[in-house]
Amino acid sequence: MSDHFRHIYSQEAAAYHAMIAAEDWKGHLKQKLRGLLSAYHRPKVLDVGSGTGRFGLMVGDLAGQFLALDLYEAMLQQQKLFAEAADQEAMWDLLQADARAIPVKNSWADVVLAGWALGHLTGWYPSTWRTEMTQALNEMQRVCHPGGIICIAETMTTGGPPAPPNPELAHYYDWLELQWGFSRFLISTDYAFGSVEEAVSKTEFFFGESLAQKVRENQWHILPEWTGLWVKQI
Numbered sequence: 001m002s003d004h005f006r007h008i009y010s011q012e013a014a015a016y017h018a019m020i021a022a023e024d025w026k027g028h029l030k031q032k033l034r035g036l037l038s039a040y041h042r043p044k045v046l047d048v049g050s051g052t053g054r055f056g057l058m059v060g061d062l063a064g065q066f067l068a069l070d071l072y073e074a075m076l077q078q079q080k081l082f083a084e085a086a087d088q089e090a091m092w093d094l095l096q097a098d099a100r101a102i103p104v105k106n107s108w109a110d111v112v113l114a115g116w117a118l119g120h121l122t123g124w125y126p127s128t129w130r131t132e133m134t135q136a137l138n139e140m141q142r143v144c145h146p147g148g149i150i151c152i153a154e155t156m157t158t159g160g161p162p163a164p165p166n167p168e169l170a171h172y173y174d175w176l177e178l179q180w181g182f183s184r185f186l187i188s189t190d191y192a193f194g195s196v197e198e199a200v201s202k203t204e205f206f207f208g209e210s211l212a213q214k215v216r217e218n219q220w221h222i223l224p225e226w227t228g229l230w231v232k233q234i
Helices: 002-011 013-020 028-037 054-062 073-085 120-124 129-143 167-178 196-207 209-218
Strands: 044-048 065-070 092-096 109-115 144-158 183-188 225-233
Touching: 002 013, 002 073, 013 073, 013 196, 028 054, 028 109, 028 144, 028 183, 028 225, 044 054, 044 129, 054 065, 054 073, 054 109, 065 073, 073 092, 109 129, 120 129, 120 167, 129 144, 129 167, 144 167, 167 183, 167 225, 196 209
Parallel strands: 044 065, 044 109, 065 092, 109 144
Antiparallel strands: 144 225, 183 225
């Protein structure tokens, strides 16, 4: 499954964004993030593992400077298109880099975001994910200004009641809270597709046949989704 996600992130960024654009259709996560950022005046925001720019589209207009970092060039190219369309190129900067070695100076950011990115380390490094994650979290804390915040968003299930999708993610979520002092917020972020057929096609593309079959059986064009948001002030 790790190769499946790597292929999507490196080769199919546009199709990936077409799927995630349907998520959080009621804007619950967007509202929560904008509320957190509103505590800062034109903050410097670092988006780690930024993907195709989901957070930039949600909160980029609130930032004095928005720096999006991702490992995959295809993801950053997709963001470039959004920055151009939103006329935000002057403040929306792109950087290809690894979350475990962030090329940003100490205390640069007021807000550090990481959405649906760090959790992949539990699958890509099953025996050493805590070591890999510690590197990333230490880097995120290093670049965050004292008094700033770190916000990490991860899935809390797709197509069912809120719960970690697998034991590895459950351990990771508990570890964030017990070892690192993050507080968890649970947010409903359902997908809204134009039709059941679209929901089946787009969920199969990313999540696989099992979820697509569940969508088909339930005739869902509104797909239940829950997101956990872990927040820590530095």
